[in-house]
Amino acid sequence: MKALDIKTHLEEKYAYISGGMDKKGYPLITFPYSAPIERLNADEIKKIITYLASIASSVNVDPKFSFIIDMRGRTWEVGKSIFKALQESFPYKIEHIYIVKPENFWEKHKISIGMSKYTQLEHTIESVESLTRDIDRNQLTNDLNGTFQYNHQNWLEFRLxxxxxxxxxxxxxxxxxxxxxxxxxxxxxxxxxxxxxxxxxxxxxxxxxxxxxxxxxxxxxxxxxxxxxxxxxxxxxxxxxxxxxxxxxxxxxxxxxxxxxxxxxxxxxxxxxxxxxxxxxxxxxxxxxxxxxxxxxxxxxxxxxxxLCNWIGESRLIILRRYTDIGNSCLEAMQHLAEHEQFTKTCLGNEAVIRRTQNVGERLVSSGHYGTNAIKTQMNRLNEEWKSLTILLENRTKILTASLQFHQKADEYLIQVPAWKHLCSLTDDIIAIQNIDQLECLLQQHYRLSDNISKIYADICSDGKAIIDSVAPPQTSDDQLDFRSSARHILEIVQEILSNHRLLDFKWNQRRTYLQQRKSLLTFEYDVQEIFDWLERHGDVFLQKNVSIGRSLHRAKALLKTHSNFESVLENTKTNAEKLIAAADELYREQHEQKQMSSSSSPTIMDDILDLELTQAKSKIYELAHNLDKRMQEFDEKVQKRRH
The missing domain is CATH 1.20.58 (Methane Monooxygenase Hydroxylase; Chain G, domain 1)
Known part of the structure; x- marks a missing residue:
């Protein structure tokens, strides 16, 4: 209940609670004599006393109240409604009721008799002056001859x-x-x-x-x-x-x-x-x-x-669509590599965006963001996706670079094959060479040519193997990539180069064989001619000059000693001649074996030339050996004859 609900009754001051207390410390609720209480019914009285009591009840857990009912100027009939309301309707405990007796004798008597019916209400009937026995004067308002200052209008204003x-x-x-x-x-x-x-x-x-x-x-x-x-x-x-x-x-x-x-x-x-x-x-x-x-x-x-992850995924798809296409020629490989480098440049140009996004995530985490775990998950996901893309780009770059190098070297090899074939053929200029030094120089050039061809061939094989190893599904992708066509293309080129290389190797060996044969034959001829020249310049001259037998013992001994010295020198020449004669068969055998090793299954013009050269060489070797043997025997007979 609120003061506003019974504002009219409170304004009339039918009753009030001033804040004063009796000597036992119980709050006092007063019904002043000045208010026309007879205007109220029992329910209205109940509301007033209940409201007034509620003000003090909030202070005490088990509140008790004392009442002062001023009956001066009132009849019992008027006061009876108050007592009835207190006994039947008051919700709290009543400690004591102080009744200020009326001035009329009969009304005092009626109150004494009437109050006997309200046995539950402890009360006393007193004069105003006697109230101070139980209530201090400073707890009584001025209408009860007290000094407690109470302004009902201010109180009501405060309560409202x-x-x-x-x-x-x-x-x-x-x-x-x-x-x-x-x-x-x-x-x-x-x-x-x-x-x-x-x-x-x-x-x-x-x-x-x-x-x-x-x-x-x-x-x-x-x-x-x-x-x-x-x-x-x-x-x-x-x-x-x-x-x-x-x-x-x-x-x-x-x-x-x-x-x-x-x-x-x-x-x-x-x-x-x-x-x-x-x-x-x-x-x-x-x-x-x-x-x-x-x-x-x-x-x-x-x-x-x-x-960013979607963009990375789309970029991966773009790469994977052409991942197995490594180019079927040097031009295609160069175009693919240029396009891929431009695409890579575009992709890597977004690395700054990736890094900025990662930095944003790091700042959010360092700021104590509530979604730190989710942010770290996204950062790891983005990092892994970006890493997989960069690996894919690097692998694609390696594959195309290897493809370009392979095609460049393969083209370089195949372009030079005709020139190499010519350099490995038997040309008229080398057939006419009769100088050993020139043949030696040609052999050195021929070996250098072999080294050059072999190096280029080895590089091609190495690049081919590297590109075969490279054209494999990237580990960062679950896509099944088919490189069989690219691998087959590489193998076809390798097979073509291998075929040409075998042919070049065969022709190179033929030319090497011919040059070595020519050099061996010329060397043999030179050595035989050296012996012939020695016999002519030294041996025959010695015999022609030394025809006397000596006219004295001393002279004879001197001539014998000179002849013995000459025989010693001749013995060395004879040994060399015997070695050359013995080497003739070995030389022919070696040339025959080299010819067989360098011969193809299908005879060619070069094979015919080599056969002819071998036949001529055989005849010449045997002719030289025979002449040398004959010349040495004749000279030896002259020497022996001179000795005797």
Whole structure:
């Protein structure tokens, strides 16, 4: 029940609770003689006393009340309604009822007899003067000859303001509580749009709800009520004011000297609750704002990561569509490599975007973001996707680079095959060579040609193997890539080069064989001619000059010694001649074996030339050997004849 509900009855001052107490410390509720109580029915009286008692009941757990019923100028019939209401309808305990006896004798008698019916009500009938036996004079209002200052109009004004303050405060607290519960509702979003909507909705809560709840007016009202409790709500009585000021000075400057029912504490609690509710809501609103902003940051970061991962996936598909195409020629390989390098440059140009996104994730994590685990997951995912793309780009670059190098060297090899074939053929110029030094120089050139061809061939084989090893499905992809066509193309080129290389090797060996045969034959001829020349320049000359046998023993011994020395020198020449004669068969055998090794299964013009050369060489070797043997025998006979 509120004062506003019974405002009319309270204004008439049918009863009041001043704040005074009896000597036992129980609050006093007074029915003054001046109020026309006969106008009220029992229910209205019940409402008044119940309301007045409720004011003090909030202070005590088990409240008791004492009543002063001023019967002066009243009849028993009028007072009876009050006693009946107290006995039948008062919700609290009644300690004592002080009845101020009326001035009329018969009315006093009626009260004495009538009160015998209300056995539950402990009462005494007293004069105004005798009230001070049980109630101190300073606890009685001036209408009862007391000094307790009480202004009913001020009290009613205070009660109306207080209850309005409490009512509006409760409504405000309920609004704060409702907003607090609404703010506590989870509205985490799973995408950017809903996250933005959640922030806008959250800002709307502040704009349309929180910002429209104001407690300033209520706080000011509470302060006004406290101020009313600090100052007298009645006309100042010097004696009571001095006592109240004395009591107040014993506490502190905030003591509420007219607060008889602990209203100041209640008002302060309400004000504190208002401030706390506001701070609590504003704090939660700010915390949720931060969380919603972090949620938007997370969704934006996830969106950026998704876009980048999708772009990486699309780039991977573009690479994989042509991953097995390594080019069927040097030109195609060069074009593919140029296109891939441009594509790689474009892809790597986005590395800065990847790094910026990673840096954003790192900043979010370092800021203590609530979604740290989700952010790290996205960062790891983006890092792995980017790493797989860069590996794929590098592998593709290696494959195309190897393909280009392979085709370049293969083309270089095949382009030079005709020239190499010519260099390995038996040309007229080398057939006519009769100089050993020239043949030796040609052999050295021929070996250098072999080294050059072999190096290029080895490089091609190495590049071919490298590209075969490279054209394999990338480990970072689950796609099944078919490189059989590319591998088959590489193998076809290798087979073509191998075929040409075998032919070149065969022709090179033929030319080498011919040059070695020519060199061996010329060397043999030169050595035989050396012996012939020695016999002619030294042997025959010696025999022609030394025809005498000596006319004296001394001269004969000298000639014999000279002849013996000549025979020693001749013996060495004979040994060399015998070696050459013995080497003739070996030389022919070697040339025949070389000819067989360098011969093809299908005879060619070069084979015919080699056969002819071999036949001629055989005849010449045997002819030289025969002539040498014959010449040495003839010379040896001359020498032996000279000795004898």
């Amino acid at each position: 303001k207080l209850e309005a303050f409490v009512l509006y405060s409760k409504e405000t607290l309920q609004r704060y509580e409702s907003n607090y519960n609404e703010l506590n509702l989870s509205d985490q979003s799973s995408n950017v749009r809903t996250a933005q909507d959640a922030i806008e909705s959250h800002m709307t809560i502040f704009k349309d709800k929180l910002s429209r709840i104001t407690i300033d007016t209520l706080i000011n009202e509470g302060k006004s009520l406290l101020n009313m409790l600090r100052t007298s709500m009645a006309s100042t009585n010097p004696e009571q004011q001095q006592q109240q000021d004395s009591n107040g000075s014993k506490a502190n400057q905030h003591t509420f000297v007219f607060d008889y029912f602990d209203e100041a504490r209640k008002i302060t609690i309400v004000m504190d609750n208002l401030r706390s509710a506001k701070d609590r809501c504003y704090l939660l609103w700010h915390q949720k704002k931060v969380r919603l902003e972090q949620n938007l940051q997370l969704r934006l970061f996830e969106q950026d990561c998704d876009k």
